[in-house]
Amino acid sequence: MTEDPQKTWSDYYQRKKDQRKDEAFQMCEQMQRAGVNDETYLALDFVFFGTSKPDVENLAKQLSENYEMQIIQNAEEGNWLVKGTTRPYGITLSKEQHIGWVEFMSDVAQSYACVFSTWALEAPKLGAHFNSENIESAS
Numbered sequence: 676m677t678e679d680p681q682k683t684w685s686d687y688y689q690r691k692k693d694q695r696k697d698e699a700f701q702m703c704e705q706m707q708r709a710g711v712n713d714e715t716y717l718a719l720d721f722v723f724f725g726t727s728k729p730d731v732e733n734l735a736k737q738l739s740e741n742y743e744m745q746i747i748q749n750a751e752e753g754n755w756l757v758k759g760t761t762r763p764y765g766i767t768l769s770k771e772q773h774i775g776w777v778e779f780m781s782d783v784a785q786s787y788a789c790v791f792s793t794w795a796l797e798a799p800k801l802g803a804h805f806n807s808e809n810i811e812s813a814s
Contacts, residue, residue, distance in 0.1 A: 688790075692781035695791055698807045699777040703770045705810075706796065709803045716765035718797040721780065723757040724749070725789035731755040734787040757789065768796075 711717070721742075725731040728746075735744040735757050742759040749756050768776065777794075784791040795806040 688781070688785045691790060692778065692785075695777050695781050695807070696774060698810045699774050701810045702796070702805050702807060703773055706798070706803075706805055707770075709798070709805075710801055711798050711803065713769045714767055715798050716800065717761075717768060718799065719761040719766055719768075719794065720797075721759050721794035722792045723759075723780075723784050723789045724752075724754050724792050725757065725784075725787065726754045727788060728755055730787045730789055731757045734784065734789050735759075737783065737787075765799075 723731070723734060725734065731746055735746050738744055738757075738759055742761060745758045747756045747758065777791075780791045780794075793807045795804065795808075797804050
């Protein structure tokens with residue numbers, strides 16, 4: 676009996692979303708210990724990947740309403756990277772907003788058959804950097 680491919684992809688995206696949320700909770704703890712609060716200005720950078728150029732272009736187009744977006748072909752891996760940033764503008768994020776943002780990015784990625792990969796926050800006035808890639812996770 677073969678497994679339903681749609682269920683396999685749904686399970687994969689749910690695991691990735693849960694992993695990103697866990698990373699976000701850990702990052703929020705790191706940020707709080709470093710003195711970041713709801714009023715700290717932050718620079719936000721993030722990355723998605725996908726295998727279909729039209730999908731990554733549509734994802735970037737949707738997110739370009741709120742972020743500076745860039746698409747890069749990753750020839751080695753045979754996929755596309757979608758990079759976004761709030762720079763040069765700063766944002767503020769409460770813990771709840773941060774977790775909600777991660778959930779949204781995971782969901783919007785899935786809607787374009789892409790994966791929300793990593794994100795980083797910088798608090799320039801505190802000289803602090805936080806990167807999801809540096810957080811131990813289940814994957």
